[in-house]
Amino acid sequence: MAANYSLDDLRYFCGIVKLGSFKKASESLNMSLSTLSRRIRLLEKNLQLTLLNRDAHRVTLTHTGELYYERYRKLFEEVDCIEQELSEEVDQPKGKIRISAPIYMGKHFLSSIFCDFLQQYPEIQLDLRFSNDLIDVEKQGIDIAFRVRDPAIDNWVIRELKLTKNVLCGHPSQAYHCITHPEQLEDQPKVTCVGLVPWKLKNQITSEEFQFQPSHQIRLQVDEIQMMKDAVESGIGISYMPDYIALPLIDSGKLTRILPDWQSETQPFSMLYRDRKQIPYRVRLLIEYTLQHFSKVNNV
Template sequence: MLIGNLDGMTVFARVVEEQSFSGAARKLGMSKSAVSKHVTKLEDSLGIRLLNRTTRRLSLTDAGSTFYLHCARIVEEIETAEHALTDLRGTPRGILRISAPLTFGQRFLPNVIADFMELYPGLKVDIHLADHMVDLVAEGFDMAVRITRLRDSSMIARKLADFNGQLVASPDYLAKRGMPRKPADLSDHDVIAYTNVPNPNVWEFEGTDGPTSVRVNPVLWCNNGEFTAVAAKRGLGIAAEPEFIIAEALHSGELVPVMPEYSTRLGGGIYAVYPERRHLPTKVRLFIDFLVKRFNDGLATEMRGPCAKINKVEHQGRDVLSDVLES
């Protein structure tokens, strides 16, 4: 009975992870009706209901919760075995699921992914762009590109590049309100806050006198850096932005640096992050190697634009235990 149910167990596990038949169908490349039939056949063979179905949502029965834990482990072992065989062939197969920040992904990843897929035509890519940090394991991602400072965790990270943060404002805003000279002056200015950080109302800096922080009074909050940069161009206030978002605006003069002698805590690194596993799938390893090469071959320079000299990434091949604050 087990061999006959392996397909059903795989489909059932994906339905639970996606919390819908349609989501599982999309991930598995199947029709929604086929997914439903697999689950129904599995329930019939086991003689027990695994899912409660309503028109609005799915939920696990008690038996389904217990069965899913075992299914997830079995499916993972099957995938590991398949990955091992793929390693022997040296050709990635299946679907590579990637999470990446919205603006960074839109600007810099389409060509990277297209070139990678041309190298490996047997591979499909499912990329999810969002500015919040996703749970790679719970949401079924193979890896993520993260732009942040690192924290210790069960994630593995490979550094791709460094990036800097910069306070900026429009010339019109500064002509009206004046140029702040030190972080404490920001309390008297309008600021635009990025909310995918632990405390968007407290900005931290490093200067000649060491670290300092200031509580700001935002006139606008947003969870997307592209949006806050446009708001700064329109003269709504001072924004803290990564250089890859504002490089062109700084070069054109639409935005100007504010207190450049103070470095912001916004800076950090760009990392390829993936769950700690006993066996890293070939598709993930090859894509990370491809990312490293692209950054070394000029993507880092493209990202920083004409505004700053690129720092070479040291220890390029080193994997470290890490977590990330935001995408």
């Protein structure tokens, strides 16, 4: 049978017992004394029980009232604790933030940001999920997701952080000057990375597009960019590599650019978060911290 009384009335009842009088409870609840008395009478009527003994000087519990008070006092104390914790989430820099990011790009661009952020906010914890798979962010309870290329998630805000592209490169000891078109890559030893095939290329001068599917002379196939980079640096083969990894190595002479007029279309590295006004304060802090960092980097 459904209860026909209000939990609010039970809370008022516990407040009266805790403070020892109707008057003090009415002041604490910002409620008139007559309204509070009426609500308690209605509660007792609906329960068909007497919870309080009233006289001119004090309020005491009946035996049944003691049972109700002990049971509901604990409930409302727990509710008050939960409400306090939730209130702190709104305006206090504390608590856990769950984050999803692609493995190498996440490590390359985000590690220093996260470490600096944690130093600044010692009561915030980060739970990082590095994966190249598109995980179910709702099921995993993710607060912020970082993604490459096609990042859309229904009802999530997308903030573009950086544009990247992929270039062809190899070891300087090898002779690549004879390669004048991507179709000539077929007989070259290659290092490929899962997620970076096919090699989608566009000539920046002629706008010609060419999609190369490595299928021959693949010396090494990996699912992790760091290993791909190490293999190319060792001279194992040529590869199609993100520019943020390749260009510093090319500038330092550790790698050489192959077909410099050809590269992939630019692709965004983006941050995504739920489209809600009531985002916890800690999450908003990390969002703003990340945006400020990339704004400075991109303007350098």
